[in-house]
Amino acid sequence: MRTVHLLVSLAIGSLLMFVLPPSTLNESLAAASAQNQPEYAKFGRIAVQTAIQQQQAEVIDYLYQGKFPASATVTEYRFRLWMRKDGREYGLIAHVFVNNSTGQQQRIELEVLR
Numbered sequence: 001m002r003t004v005h006l007l008v009s010l011a012i013g014s015l016l017m018f019v020l021p022p023s024t025l026n027e028s029l030a031a032a033s034a035q036n037q038p039e040y041a042k043f044g045r046i047a048v049q050t051a052i053q054q055q056q057a058e059v060i061d062y063l064y065q066g067k068f069p070a071s072a073t074v075t076e077y078r079f080r081l082w083m084r085k086d087g088r089e090y091g092l093i094a095h096v097f098v099n100n101s102t103g104q105q106q107r108i109e110l111e112v113l114r
Contacts, residue, residue, distance in 0.1 A: 040064050043077040043105065047094035050108050055092065057085035065093075073100050090114075 048059050061082035070076040077096040082089060091113035097106045 038064075040067065040077050043096040043098065044079055046105060047077075047079045047096050047108065048081065051081050051083065051092055051094055051110060054110060055083055055085065057083040060084050060089070070097055074098065074106060075100055 044062065044064060048062065051057070051059060059081050063080040065078040065080055068076045068078060075098050077098060079094045079096070081092040081094055083092050093111040093113065095109040095111065097108070098104065099106050
């Protein structure tokens with residue numbers, strides 16, 4: 001089994017060395033990456049996947065437009081996607097509606113821009 005030596009610098013300038021097995025290091029890096037993602041990242045991935053499936057097109061650009069109250073219990077995350085299909089490009093707005101108390105997606109609406 002391969003181990004990884006991780007050096008951590010403390011504020012006082014000394015170094016601590018930890019020996020971590022690769023699986024622990026990978027889990028730690030994945031957790032740190034998830035913590036550094038913006039709040040909307042999860043819903044952006046869902047918007048992109050849904051657009052690709054429903055439009056049978058590729059996403060060539062992506063813009064987070066913001067978080068909006070849809071009702072007292074639902075928040076809308078809005079994304080502008082630029083799509084390409086059969087050599088034609090067009091815009092799409094993905095509206096991802098999320099339950100405020102559970103944090104779970106309720107529905108997605110795709111609006112093709114003309």
